[in-house]
Amino acid sequence: MSIEAGSNRREYMQQVIAPNAPLASEESSPRALVWTGRVLTGVIVTFLLVDAIGKLIPLAPYVEGTKQAGYAIELLRPLGFLLLIPALLHLLPRTQFLGALLLTAYFGGAVATHLRSGSSPWFPVVFCFILWAAYAMRSTQFRAFLRASIQ
Incomplete structure (x- = not known):
């Protein structure tokens, strides 16, 4: 597949990632689904x-x-920044995927902390799933x- 002059880069990248999937412009999102996602994200x-x-x-x-x-009290502020930055990234449309990946890593650390302390890790797991x-x-x-990944 070659990039032709005037072609849409986003559609090209989508076809590289998931070649058999319909283009985003061909697929319509039900408004209720999108708004439910926005509310949950909020x-x-x-x-x-x-x-x-x-x-x-x-x-x-x-x-x-x-x-x-x-944990040492000195780690509280760095942990705050490690949570604040990906949460803000997840709010911006261009960086929402990166924010989700970084938040997944943060939740992984929370799961490890819960397991180490003997408490249930359900809270960070459920938050990550949502x-x-x-x-x-x-x-x-x-x-x-x-x-495309499932097929």
Whole structure:
């Protein structure tokens, strides 16, 4: 497949990633699906931003939770930045996929922390699942990629 003058780069890249999937311009997204994804993303990112700000300030419950998790208090602000940056990236359309990947890594660390402390890791696992489900609801390209991967 060659790039012709005047061709749409996004459609070309989509065909490189998922050659048998319909083009995003050919596929319509039901409005309810897209809005459900936006609302879920808003809820998740709002929670993550509040959590990041609580770590950056640092508020007393976050300091106590960090001590109980077995981490040094000096790590609270860096953890806040490690959460704030991908959460903000996930809000921007051009960087939402990168934000989702980085948040997945953050949630992986949260799962490891929960397992190490002997508590249930269900909370970060569920949050990560909702994050990716909401992204799939909003992104026609990601849905096309998932369909092509399954086939």
